[in-house]
Amino acid sequence: MKGDIGKPFDRIDARAKVTGTATYTSEIGVANAAHAVIVGSPIARGRILGIETAAAQQQAGVLAVLTPANAPQLPGAAPDPKKGERVLNVLQDDRVWYVDQPIAVVIADTLERAQHAAALVAVKHEAAPVDAALDASIGRAIDAGDLGPNGKASSARGDVASAMATATHRLEQVYRTQIQAHNPIEPHATTAVWHGDNRLTIYDATQGIFNVRDVLAKRFGLEPKNVRVISHYLGGGFGCKGSPWSHVVLAAMAARAVKRPVKLVLTRPQMFALVGYRPTTIQRITLGADARGKLVALSHDTTAECSRFDRFVEPSGLQSRHLYSCPNVTTSHRIVELDVGTPTFTRGPGATSGTFALESAMDELAYAANVDPVELRLRNHATRDEDEDKPYSAKTILQCYAQAAQRFGWSKRPMKPGSLRDGGKLVGWGMASVTYPAKQRPAAATARMLADGTLVVQSGTQDIGTGTYTIMSQIAADALDVPLERVRFELGDTALPEAPLSAGSMTAASVGVAVAGACAKLRAELAPQRRAPDEPWAAVVARSGKPEILATYAAVDSPERAKYSCHSFGACFVEVRIDPLLPLVEIGRIVAAYAAGTIVNPKTTRSQYIGGLVWGIGYALREVSVRDPRSARIVTRDLSDYHVPVETDVPDLEVIQVDEVDRHVNELGIKGVGEIGMSGVTAAIANAVFHATGKRIRELPITIDKLL
Amino acid sequence: MQPFTYVRARTVDEAVAAAGSDTRFVAGGTTLVDLMRLEVMTPRTIVDISGLPLDAIEEGPTGLRVGALARNSAVARDPRVRARYPVLAQALESGASPQLRNMATVGGNLLQRTRCSYFRDGVSACNKRAPGTGCAAFDGYHRMHAVLGGSEHCIAAHPSDMAVALLALDAIVHVRGPLATRTVPIADLFLLPKDTPHVEHTIGANELIVHVDLPATPFAAHSRYVKVRDRSEFAFALASAAVAFELRSGRVGEARIALGGVGTRPWRAREAEAVLAGQPPSPELVKKASAAALEGARPRKDNAFKVELARRTVARAFEELLVAQDAKDGGGAR
Amino acid sequence: MTHAVAVGARAPDLALPALVETADCPRVIAFVHRWHPGADGAALRAELRGLGAELVVVSGTGVWAFGPDDHAERVALLSPRQLATVGARFGVSGRGEAVFVVDEHGLVRIAHRSDAGLAGGLADAIAAAAQAMLADSAPAGMLDRREWNLAALVSGFAFVFLTGCKPRDRAQREAPVEAAALPEGLAIELDVNGKVRALRVDPRASLLDTLRERLGLTGTKKGCDMGQCGACTVLLDGERMLSCLTLAAMAQGKKIVTIEGLAQGDELHPMQRAFVERDGLQCGYCTPGQIMSAVGMLAEAGDRQLTDAEVRHGMSGNLCRCGAYPNIVAAIQSSRPGRP
């Protein structure tokens, strides 16, 4: 209407964040809160025989030490992994499944006292032999069954084997990806406040407050309405804060035990052990193509690690089902159960690890067929989703290739590896296709027009740094023609209308549609009561004699959407620079183009894209959680040993936001931008490394030793 | 953190008097506070020496004298250090982060402790943290560990960049004990792990480092530090090299080569220095010298690459020095 | 009817039709003369959370009822006569003020009435009540504290806070301090954002935890507690340092500036403004550390204009997991006059 959608407004919450007044979970004022510290298991597999807590308990200020021996049995049912419920380790038995599993919780009046007392807890255990390396145990792989929210674990169309026999170019390669730890800079934090025995408020660093509410209600046998979860600001999530882990339940348990509020913040090393990770994968890709490089067969078989007590399957093969036109395609996912904590969704799950394999293989095919990598992708362009057999709601990938290639100067690229140099450095150019699913889930919102003209819009969603506060305010301002400053968007409280978790790049679409719906409904209610076409809404409310007029709207997927395959697309071009003597890979530049439907705010959207690219740089070049196979302990367990990219690892990144109108995906045409930045970039980097050095690295991360 | 008594020293004498076996000095705190929080170090008393007047950088009897409490950033920034001991400024600049360099002191940097993650995790077998428990790194994950100077009891790498540069500069460390002041040549400061990896250096528990002298050697000004790590900044060395030499009528005169990231202590490569002495610099000579520098390396599965990497690091430092020399001489040196 | 509100007895009904009296949640019932929703703000809510309680304020400005995370809602406006009736039920006289803590079973846990009015405001009064309850639940050898003399507690409590602002004798400050000998901790003074605060700390307490947990300055963030992320960066005597590896005791005598001390009232510091304009943040958790580090870096550079490469190098101690790096460089470069 008045065009607030699409404008690069400054982030609404930025002022609070730059002044330090934005209160993150552990900063919410709770008088007399005690501090809880989790004691982790030193062994990966076996039983706890006993826990010596006397020394801890004698420390001044220690209020309680909970162990499997004295922790209350929770009244609620244990979670069922078959229903997608996460299995938590909350002192209910003596079994140990992974290193650092919570085996005791120390609660004291100050953090310093709790921390030291935790160090005094001694454990007697019976350890069983450990199996913690995917490679060594791949013989034990089992079919993954299904991919949870991502549907079936395998797919097949046509006949790959026969088609391979006819192919001119055949390629079969194995690609390996490493453990990536989410490592938001804000550690997981929970503060639990009981109001009597039956009501609980949880302040939690979470991407999904309703999820936390439901899990706690279930475990403590409470009415969901008696559990309130609040999260106004989140210091990064990336998947690990997607649903509650053990510490959230433990915090509530601890608060009940000591009859006072309890604050529990994980330590950085615990962030590597207790809250999931992107699992190791071994991916086998087979490609068959005709002489021109047109695919005739494709298979993508993924084996990923998982814990023994729960399920998570890294869905690496999904994009391979539809990204390219190919009559014969199979994909499969298998898992190997190890003595490790459960992996989980990590920014761009599946697509990040999966496009590394697929798009590296496509680059290898380009060289096998001697076709320019962009041209190869054009020859294999899919105009409809051949897996779901549906048209795409919109697919603007050709413009992405064209615009990014042009901007990058791709046409000047010599095909031969090792042919570009600058100063003493080897220069390489690589590219990859980019795709990510556009998801949506039911969400509700309430819009309230107050008598002073303030528009309050509420939805129980989260802002995890993605700009939810800002873009929802824009959508609301636009719908009711009010200045952005008069809109107050409230989120992060289960007392508000229910919204889905902030993950899967679906918040903008899901909540956006709900907000737009609530505002449209409110407008429909207010507009007829206007005395003049431009009469301020405040006047209408004032006349009504009520303090406010409100409307609530619950959005669901439109039936229209089901007729289409909904994905965002893009193209990523990378230049690497490598000193041949000391070959630490540097990123020279990245040009990436994305088409993701309606962009509510190009400024915050650009930030999402570059964030994804930075993650891609980390995954491709720097980051790895190394597990010692003997103990199953993560050895690189802090931010000194685990190398998140630093400022100097990241050049200026150029992002092209390609116009796309998607009339089918949802009412607003929004597809979501939080994760697509991670798709393709890792392969584009590896392909650029090949172009620079002639070395094809099929195992991430591409550290200096691999290029010596 | 284990409870402790906090004592703030007002004078050097007070600090030394307060010292003892269960006592630690705290200067910048960037090693000590970290390891105390991990309960890897558990002193009963800590003596805060940060207020002592030991932070001067001034002309000493043999060259520049750097106070033990001079901050890493201040030393790196000092124009005299930059001109006369460039390797030291470069080593300091390449270490840690700007904030940490503002906190870290010369004395603390020398006595910082290994970053071996089995040492830091508080539970794994580690002869350095808990003598007699074994070395989890030996057959474990040891990508960051030493290829030189290790024993079956410990292969933890010494993490300091600064100490590597000081080794190449023949620095002299001055320490104050309860009775006397003594000097320790930097080469005698650090110990090999052998079968007592928990004993890391020759400074007594009741000795305070007061300053470090940087002798005015003929090679100090012609020196370079090259550090290779897993990301472009803010990481410990996989390999580093401090190289210094004097060029006398087209030949290498006295030379120093010290390595970081690859040794259980800051590593002086005397064999390599000997290869260079008296020779005209050439790519082949550099190759021979850098090969000699890694003579005797005992790599293990995850750190085997460091042998080659360290050779190349030495070569790069040389190369850069020669290029710098070329530029200075208008191309006459080679 | 005073006995009706004795500790341990059932609390009388407020009997206000507009008020839904939730049975299963602890409540604080306060009688104060005048009250408005802005009063005591964050502190009041923190106290309510600490007690897990909702608050009912009976006052001349109305009856307000709300939980710690709700907007304060006025549920009724009482006439002076009605007020007197309700007050009488709780034994509160016309001039008096009072605080009652009622547990989820409806039993009075703390009763404090004062004819002279509550000293130090409602938040302080509730804080004192909470202290009394904590002491009560403490296990060993406590006195029998059925009726607390809350007036003493309240003023005692206020004293602890107020002394925080009084600089102590200089000579005393410079003496070597033997800490563990003092059971209540180490007495220190910190000069934070231009204010000297005196407090007693555990010698183990970091400057970071002291700022966040003791001084209510939560703008400084904890990302790792190991010196590895930069989120806790503050200025000490103008230089950027990490508060997680600085013991609070060691920060004495230094001028500490945190993110809260950067803006001049409502006027943002140019660096803060630049971060807003250039979207140099996403989740915002690393942001205070980035900004303090950037301010420190520019101070180190003096008049010299830094190149982008120098800015990157200078900011390499501050991790941003959201990946705002390019925007952070842009923000820093644009924060100085004379740059685009």
Ligand SMILES: Cc1cc2nc3c(=O)[nH]c(=O)nc-3n(C[C@H](O)[C@H](O)[C@H](O)COP(=O)(O)OP(=O)(O)OC[C@H]3O[C@@H](n4cnc5c(N)ncnc54)[C@H](O)[C@@H]3O)c2cc1C
């Ligand atoms: C995240 C991180 C990254 C780092 N990266 C690097 C790097 O890349 N390269 C590098 O070289 N270093 C690095 N460091 C280490 C850093 O340089 C050291 O922690 C620092 O130099 C120690 O100095 P300090 O003054 O803080 O020492 P403190 O922590 O105060 O003391 C360290 C030890 O030295 C003793 N000590 C201190 N001063 C004296 C004295 N005058 N006399 C006798 N004993 C004394 C103390 O008792 C203590 O045992 C890093 C540190 C961290 C936390």
Ligand code: FES
């Ligand atoms: S919290 Fe201090 S550096 Fe991370």
Ligand code: FES
């Ligand atoms: S903005 Fe989230 S970590 Fe930097």
